[in-house]
Every structure is written in structure tokens, then in C-alpha cells.
Amino acid sequence: MKGLAPIRPTLVAAAAVLCTGLMIATPWFVPEGNLRLMIEIFAVFAFAQGWNFLAGYVGIMSFGQQLFIGLGAYSLFLASNWTGLNPFLILPLSFVFSAAFAAAITPFVFRLRDAYLAISIWVIAEVVRLFISQRDALGSVSGLPLVATREMARSVVATSTFYYAGALAIVSVFGLYYVSVSRLGLALAAVRDNEGTASAIGINVWWTRFFGFVLGSGFTGLAGAVYYMSVFHVEPGGAFDPNWMVVMLFIVIIGGVGTIEGPIIGTAVYFLFRAWFAGTGNLYLMLLGAAAVLVMLISPSGIWGIVKSRLGIDLLGARRASGLDAPTKKARTAS
Amino acid sequence: MSPVISVEGLTRRFGAITVADNLSFAVGSGECLGIIGPNGAGKTSVFNMLAGAVRPQAGRIVLDGRDITDASQHARTLMGLGRTYQVPQPFGLLTAYENVLAAATFSRRSRGGEAEVARSVLVRTGLAARADVPAGSLPLLDRKRLELARAIALKPRVLLLDEIAGGLTEAEVAQLVALIRALKPDLAIIWIEHVTHALSAVADRIVAINFGSRIAEGTPAEVMAHPAVLEVYMGTVLDVAPHG
Known part of the structure; x- marks a missing residue:
């Protein structure tokens, strides 16, 4: 792939434009039911990439990112229900709120390291879940509906939500790529x-x-808002469910942490497993666990790690080529 | 000429262990100060205090006339302090080139030319052929070279070198000495080294320390022949001035 290095920025930009075009065209030839599934896939993929960004690019291991899924969803639902504003217009608010919340907890959680940091965010997620569960104004345990979408046409809601989810997926791939090759990406690495x-x-x-944590958590909050907007209802047990964390871990670890391509594969594996085995009850969860263990034993760097090392393919890695290797290779073949 | 970096009364204890006991020295531009001493004498701890990784309990560190005793590590780097680590501390998943590029990028406020700086530093330090290898999979000697490369790429005014000659062959030591001599005119260098002939070839003055205290100071020849130094290294019992 080194031969591709000089033209890679062009190829990536072309791929980004192509994917955006496809995303815009999709609602015209995909039935509404399938759009809903795609929204779910894109949102879950965005959750996974948000965690992958923190764990693989910033170096912050958090086991509590469901906190931001819930915060993003609740901030959107509450803001829309209280003000009556169109949720599609105020969606960026969920990013701002989640990012601000992440910023507010950093002075505390950054005093902790590694496993303690990971667990501390999980604890905060549980505290927020319990807090919301006990407040009638926040919908208590039974949760909140998204009132504003009731009067909108179903197809408009589905298409608009799809566009947001598609944007999340595109940012999860290309946004992450551009961050990782930037000056910020070098500092984070x-x-x-x-x-x-x-x-x-x-x-x-x-x-x-701080900046990495706030950015990644804000993005997870935005994705959480999109996910719950597509189901029109949010309740604390679901939005702050630690199982979200399990899904993110499964997707990122099976695909390859610290890579952009890995979680794409991981998301595909996760949804295929669900489609094939979800009817098998507990067996389904055991299969997910077995698959994760198997991949970790064979390749700690995930499925994409195998592809990268065996086939030498690196599509969206952040490698900065020195430009010094060419003469050495020539010298080596000459000698 | 006023010194680029000076240290006055630097003191630090970790429990019963004294790693710096009222140490003072100053180094000017174009000058190289060597620091020798047995293992555990406090040499690396002095570097950690100079670089800002460890706070002294007493004393002052002055860089270019500014008191940096309380400045953070990254602020000191931006003010012109560059260091190597005795045990290499690379960015393991980044390539050698990216390690040096990061140093060239974040050590100054102005932008542009970082890639050229990184390439030329890799060539100068003999790492050009390994430029695109992840630093974590480089052999130890190359990782030691990378320590020096990263420090040079910072374009520091004060360069702190911590045992960079250990493990090199004689030919490699000669190359290293030539490289440091070439850098020396623009820099104040403080060099901790056990390979004394390499140090003597570059250092203008040497300070010998033991248990955090200065036991000798002078030209390389003077210090190497100093009775207190001989006693510490050779175990020779001589009638010397008390040290503490």
C-alpha cells in the first residue's frame, strides 16, 4: 500500500464523497422498514467508533460510555418536549450537552488511572440512571416519549433520522480518519x-x-440521541444500560481497536450474529462471547489486525510515511 | 557570558534516600557539563528535576534568566529544554519518523518544516533505514538512537543526555561523539554518562556526585584523577575530605 501513499488523500476524499452521495440517495430506493434497521446499525456503529476513538486513539479506557448515550438521548427528548422545538433542528444540542457533561466530570475522573477511571465513569452512569429514575419530571423509570415527532409524517421522520444516522456513520469513518492524520491526531497518539x-x-x-475525551463523549451523546429518536421513546434502564458497553467492546475488540476499518467489520459481525442467532436466547449471548474470545486468542488486534499484518493492507491507518524508505530499498536490492 | 541554565541549591529526598543535596551548577551555550557518579547517586533524579518530572524540595532552576522551578514539563520544552531517557521511552505504536515528527511539531509554536527537520534528524542519527518501523519493535540500540533523535528534533537550547553511549560499539561511540560535538556550539549540554572516554572527549567540565552530593568538579582529567572519585569507583581508601 506504500505505493498508494501519495494519492491516498485523493482516494479517501473520493470515497467520502461517494459514500455521502449513496447516503443521500438511499431513502429513495430503500423501503422504510430497512431504513430503520440501517439507522440502528449506523447508530450502534457510531457508539462503537466513539469508544474506539477513546480507547484506541486517545488512550482513555472507559467502561461507562453508555452514560453519554443516555445523556444525549435525554437532553434531546427533554429539550424538545419542554420547548416544543423540532428535535431534528436541536439535535446538535445533544452533542453540546454530552460534551459539557464530559468536561464537567474530567476534573474528577482524570484523577484516576486505567481500570479505576474505566469503572468511575460506569459508576457515574449508574448514578445518573438512578437520578433520572427517581424524578417524575424526567419521566421516572417508565421514561419519556418524543412528543414533537407524533404530529410529523412517519416517512419524513424516518428519512430525516436516516440522514442523521448516515452522517454519524460517515463521520465515524472519514471524520475519524481526518482527525487521526491531523496535528491533533499526532498529539493524541x-x-x-x-x-x-x-x-x-x-x-x-x-x-x-481532556479534548479527546470531550470530543469522543460528545459524539457518543449525539449518536445516542439519533438512536433514541428513531425509537421515539427513552427510558433510563435502556439508555444507561451497561449492555451498550458490552456491544461497543464486542464490536471494537473483534474488529480491531485503534483502527477505523476494524469496527466496520465488528459491526457487520455483530448484526449478522444477531440476525442469525437472536432467536436462540441465551445461546446467542454465548456465541457472541465465544466469538470474541476466539478472535482475541487468534489476533489481539482483531480481524482487521490479521488483514493488516497478513496482507499488508492499510486503507485508513494514520501512518505518516517518512519518504526516507525508497532509497534504502533500492540500496538493499542493489547490495 | 551568562549561563543558559543554572541550578542553585537543588535538594530532593525520597524518604531516607537523598538524590540531590544542595547541588549547584551552571552551563552556558556551547558548553558541555558531564555528570558522573555510581548507580543510585542521583544523576537521573537531577535530570527529572531539570525536566520537570520531579519537583525539588529546595533550590531553584533558572533557564535563560527565567525561574522554571515550578514550570510544567511541556512548558519547559517550549522554553528550550530537551531530554533523553536512560531507559528509552518511545511512542511505541508510532514509527521512528512519527516519533521525531511529533517532537519537531509540538516543541515550537511556529508551524512548517517539521517533516524536513524530522527527516534530517533521522539521517544524522543513523535511523533513516528504520524510519518507517514502529518504535516499539526497534531493537534497543535503535531505540537509544531514537531518544537522541527525538531530543535533537526539539531544537533545544539545553540538551539533557542520559547515558546514551552505553551499549554502543567503539565505532558507534566515535560517531556519537562526532554528532554531539557538531551540535555543541549552539547548545548547553548536560550529559550523564558511564562511558567516561566518550564523555571526556566532549565535556568541558565534569561534576561527580554520590548520594546526591557533589564530590568533585573540574576538567575531565581533574575529576577522573580526583581521590574522592577514585574512592567511589574503585573502592580505594584514601584520606580525603569528608563528603556527605
Whole structure:
């Protein structure tokens, strides 16, 4: 793939334009029922990429990202129900609210490291779930409907939600790519790999991690809002369900953490498993677990890790080529 | 000429262990100060305090006339301090080139030319052939080279070198000495090294420390012949001035 390096930015940009075009055209030739499934797939994919961004690009392991799925959904539902505003117009608010919440908890959770940090966010998710469950104004345990969408035409709601979900998926692939190859991406990678050395080369480690955490969590919140908008109802037990975390972990680990391609594969595997085995009850969960264990044993870097190392294919990796390798290769073949 | 970096009364204890006891020294531009001392003497701890990874309990560190004793690590780097680690600390998943590129990118506020800086530094440090190999899978010697490459790419005013010659062959030591000599005119260098002939070839002055205290200071020849240094290294019992 090194031969592709100089033209890769063009290819990636072309692929982004193509995917956006396809996304725009999809509602015209895909029935509404299938659109709903695609919305779900895209939203779950966005959850997974949000976690992958934190774990594989920022170096923050959180086991509580369901917190932001729930916060994103609740902030949208409450804002729309209270003000009567069109939820499609105020959707970015769920990003802002989730990001702000993430920013507010960083002074506390960043005092903790590794497993303690991971669990602390999970604990906060449970606290928020219990808080909402006990407040009638917030819908209590039975949750909230999205009132504004009742008067809208079903097809308009489905198409609009689909566009948001499609945008999430495109940002999950190409947005992540452009972040990872940027100056910010280099700073994040340095901090992820070695915080001490990152400080020693002039990177403000705390603010870099802060920015990564806020960005990733805000995105998860936005995806949570889109997901729950498509089902018109949110309740605390579902929105703050730790099982969301299990799904994100499964998709990212089976596909390959720290890669863009991995979670695409992971999401496909997850939904195929669900389509084939969801009727088998507990066996389905055991199969998911077995598949995850199997992949981890064979390749800790996931399915995409195998593809990358065996076939040497790297489509959307953030590798910066030095441009120094060409003369050396020539020298090696000459000698 | 005023020194680029000076240290006054630097003191740090970890429990009963004293790693710096009222240490003072100053290094000017174009000058190289060597630091020697037995293992555990406190050499690397002095570097950790200079670089901002460890806070001194007493004393002052002044860089270019500014007191940086309380400045953060990354702020010191932006002010012109560059260091290597004795045990290599690369960005393991990034390539050698990306490691150096990151150093060239984040160590200064102005933009542009980072890629050229990174390439030329890799060539100078003999890493050009390994430029696109992930740093985590480089052999130890290349990772030590990468420490130096990353520090040079910072374009520092003060370069802290921590045992970069250990493990090199004689020919490689000669190359390293030539490289550091070439860098020296624009820099204040503080170099901790056990390979004393490499250090003597570059250092203008050497400070010998033990238990965090200075036991000798002078030209390389003076320090190597100093009775206190001989006692610490060779175990020779001589009638010397008390040290603490």
C-alpha cells in the first residue's frame, strides 16, 4: 500500500464523497422498514467508533460510555418536549450537552488511572440512571416519549433520522480518519503511547486527553440521541444500560481497536450474529462471547489486525510515511 | 557570558534516600557539563528535576534568566529544554519518523518544516533505514538512537543526555561523539554518562556526585584523577575530605 501513499488523500476524499452521495440517495430506493434497521446499525456503529476513538486513539479506557448515550438521548427528548422545538433542528444540542457533561466530570475522573477511571465513569452512569429514575419530571423509570415527532409524517421522520444516522456513520469513518492524520491526531497518539515523553516533547497531556475525551463523549451523546429518536421513546434502564458497553467492546475488540476499518467489520459481525442467532436466547449471548474470545486468542488486534499484518493492507491507518524508505530499498536490492 | 541554565541549591529526598543535596551548577551555550557518579547517586533524579518530572524540595532552576522551578514539563520544552531517557521511552505504536515528527511539531509554536527537520534528524542519527518501523519493535540500540533523535528534533537550547553511549560499539561511540560535538556550539549540554572516554572527549567540565552530593568538579582529567572519585569507583581508601 506504500505505493498508494501519495494519492491516498485523493482516494479517501473520493470515497467520502461517494459514500455521502449513496447516503443521500438511499431513502429513495430503500423501503422504510430497512431504513430503520440501517439507522440502528449506523447508530450502534457510531457508539462503537466513539469508544474506539477513546480507547484506541486517545488512550482513555472507559467502561461507562453508555452514560453519554443516555445523556444525549435525554437532553434531546427533554429539550424538545419542554420547548416544543423540532428535535431534528436541536439535535446538535445533544452533542453540546454530552460534551459539557464530559468536561464537567474530567476534573474528577482524570484523577484516576486505567481500570479505576474505566469503572468511575460506569459508576457515574449508574448514578445518573438512578437520578433520572427517581424524578417524575424526567419521566421516572417508565421514561419519556418524543412528543414533537407524533404530529410529523412517519416517512419524513424516518428519512430525516436516516440522514442523521448516515452522517454519524460517515463521520465515524472519514471524520475519524481526518482527525487521526491531523496535528491533533499526532498529539493524541503520542499521549496514548507515552504520557511522560509526550510532556517532554511539549504536549500539554492533560488538555490533550481532556479534548479527546470531550470530543469522543460528545459524539457518543449525539449518536445516542439519533438512536433514541428513531425509537421515539427513552427510558433510563435502556439508555444507561451497561449492555451498550458490552456491544461497543464486542464490536471494537473483534474488529480491531485503534483502527477505523476494524469496527466496520465488528459491526457487520455483530448484526449478522444477531440476525442469525437472536432467536436462540441465551445461546446467542454465548456465541457472541465465544466469538470474541476466539478472535482475541487468534489476533489481539482483531480481524482487521490479521488483514493488516497478513496482507499488508492499510486503507485508513494514520501512518505518516517518512519518504526516507525508497532509497534504502533500492540500496538493499542493489547490495 | 551568562549561563543558559543554572541550578542553585537543588535538594530532593525520597524518604531516607537523598538524590540531590544542595547541588549547584551552571552551563552556558556551547558548553558541555558531564555528570558522573555510581548507580543510585542521583544523576537521573537531577535530570527529572531539570525536566520537570520531579519537583525539588529546595533550590531553584533558572533557564535563560527565567525561574522554571515550578514550570510544567511541556512548558519547559517550549522554553528550550530537551531530554533523553536512560531507559528509552518511545511512542511505541508510532514509527521512528512519527516519533521525531511529533517532537519537531509540538516543541515550537511556529508551524512548517517539521517533516524536513524530522527527516534530517533521522539521517544524522543513523535511523533513516528504520524510519518507517514502529518504535516499539526497534531493537534497543535503535531505540537509544531514537531518544537522541527525538531530543535533537526539539531544537533545544539545553540538551539533557542520559547515558546514551552505553551499549554502543567503539565505532558507534566515535560517531556519537562526532554528532554531539557538531551540535555543541549552539547548545548547553548536560550529559550523564558511564562511558567516561566518550564523555571526556566532549565535556568541558565534569561534576561527580554520590548520594546526591557533589564530590568533585573540574576538567575531565581533574575529576577522573580526583581521590574522592577514585574512592567511589574503585573502592580505594584514601584520606580525603569528608563528603556527605
